[in-house]
Amino acid sequence: MTTYNINVTLSTAKKEKPQAEKLQFGKTFTDHMFILDYSVDIGWHDARIIPYQNISLDPASAIFHYGQSVFEGLKAYLTKKEQVLLFRPDQNFKRFNQSNDRLCIPHIDEDLALQALKQLIQVDREWIPKAADTSLYIRPFIISTESYLGVAPSTHYQFIIILSPVGSYYKEGLSPxxxxxxxxxxxxxxxxxxxxxxxxxxxxxxxxxxxxxxxxxxxxxxxxxxxxxxxxxxxxxxxxxxxxxxxxxxxxxxxxxxxxxxxxxxxxxxxxxxxxxxxxxxxxxxxxxxxxxxxxxxxxxxxxxxxxxxxxxxxxxxxxxxxxxxTGEVSQKLYDTLTGIQTGALEDPFGWVVEVPSIKYFSPIESQDMIEIP
The missing domain is CATH 3.20.10.10 (D-amino Acid Aminotransferase, subunit A, domain 2)
Incomplete structure (x- = not known):
C-alpha cells in the first residue's frame, strides 16, 4: 500500500464536547476536517487536515446549480479495550467511486481516502463517544467547485471528510x-x-x-x-x-x-x-x-x-x-450481531472490521506539519 503525505494543522481552540445522553444525530462536529482538491490540469492534490471551518465558494460554483456531488456514510466505534474500529470502509470508498462515475466526477484513490480517514480519526479520537449505542459518524463527500454556468462536468472539485459524534438515529432506538x-x-x-x-x-x-x-x-x-x-x-x-x-x-x-x-x-x-x-x-x-x-x-x-x-x-x-x-427475532439477532461485530464485542468471522492505529497528537500548532501515515 502506498504511503501518502498529509499536511496537518491542529486546532488552537478546541470545542466543548456534548454529553453522550444529549447527542443528536448529525448536529455536532469534531475539531478537524480533511480536504483534498482537484483540478483537471493537476489531478487530486494538497491533502490536508485542518481545523473544522466554513468553506468559501464562488456563487457560480457548479454544485449550487447542477448538483454534481456524492457522499458516503460510515461509522467508527470505540471498543471496551479502547480500540477504534471501522466497519467495511473499503466497501464505502468502492461505492463512492461508483457514485463518482455516475456523476462524471473523477475517481479518488481509495487507499488515500482510507488513510486520510484513519489519520483524521487519530487527530479527533477523543471525540468518539463511549456510551452504549453511540459512535462517531463519518461523512466523506465531494462537491463540484468550478465557477461556470454551463451544463458540463466541473473541472474543479473538493473531497472533504467531516466527523460527528452520534447517538441512535431514531429516538425510538430499536423500537419498531x-x-x-x-x-x-x-x-x-x-x-x-x-x-x-x-x-x-x-x-x-x-x-x-x-x-x-x-x-x-x-x-x-x-x-x-x-x-x-x-x-x-x-x-x-x-x-x-x-x-x-x-x-x-x-x-x-x-x-x-x-x-x-x-x-x-x-x-x-x-x-x-x-x-x-x-x-x-x-x-x-x-x-x-x-x-x-x-x-x-x-x-x-x-x-x-x-x-x-x-x-x-x-x-x-x-x-x-x-x-x-x-421487534422480531431475526431483526433483534441481526442488530445484536452486527453491532457486536462493529463494536468489537463479538468475533468478526468475515474480516469486516478495520482497526485505526492509535497515534497521539501532543499540542495545537499553527504551522503545518508534514506527517506520513502507513
Missing part, C-alpha cells in the same frame, strides 16, 4: 417504526441516479417524507417509478421482509442503492443458514402475506440506524400491524 407506502411520488428509476449516493436523490424524497411525517409515520416505503407496484427502499434504507420463514429483499435493479449494511445482512443470514432471496417484491404480495398471516417481520437496514424494525405499514388507507408491533 411506522411507515407509509408512497403512492404519489417516486424516489428513482432505472437509468437515473438511484444507484448513486448523491444529494438529489434525497432532495426529491423530502416532500413525501414531510407528508408522511404529518400523518405520524417515520418513513415512507418507496415503490418503483414505472409500474408503481414493486417495493424498492424504505426512506433512505434498504428493506427486508420475513415471509413464512424466508427473508426476502428487493433485488438490485438499477434504481436501488446497494447498501453496505444490506450486503452484510445478506452475508450474515446465509452464514446462519436462514433462507434469504433477492427478488422483485410487489406491495400486493406483502398485503397478501399479511392477510394470510405469513408476514412475520419487516425491517430497514442502513449505516445510520443499522436495523430499523417496522411495526406498522400503512397502504391504501389500511394499517398492517407486523409482529404485534414488536
Amino acid at each position: 417504526i411506522k411507515i407509509s407506502v408512497e403512492n404519489e411520488f417516486v424516489r428513482a428509476v432505472a437509468g437515473g441516479t438511484g444507484t448513486a449516493k448523491t444529494g438529489g436523490n434525497y432532495a426529491s424524497s423530502l416532500k413525501a417524507q414531510q407528508q408522511s411525517g404529518e400523518k405520524g409515520y417515520s418513513q415512507v416505503l418507496w415503490l418503483d417509478g414505472v409500474e408503481r407496484k414493486y417495493i424498492e427502499e424504505v426512506g433512505s434504507m434498504n428493506i427486508f421482509f420475513k415471509i413464512d420463514g424466508e427473508v426476502v429483499t428487493p433485488m438490485i435493479n438499477g434504481s436501488i442503492l446497494e447498501g453496505i449494511t444490506r450486503k452484510s445482512i445478506l452475508q450474515l443470514l446465509r452464514y446462519w443458514g436462514v433462507p434469504v432471496t433477492e427478488r422483485r417484491i410487489s406491495i400486493d404480495e406483502i398485503k397478501q402475506a399479511y392477510v394470510d398471516g405469513k408476514l412475520e417481520e419487516a425491517f430497514g437496514t442502513g449505516t445510520a440506524a443499522v436495523i430499523a424494525p417496522v411495526g406498522e405499514l400503512f397502504w391504501n388507507n389500511e394499517k398492517m400491524t407486523i409482529n404485534n408491533g414488536q
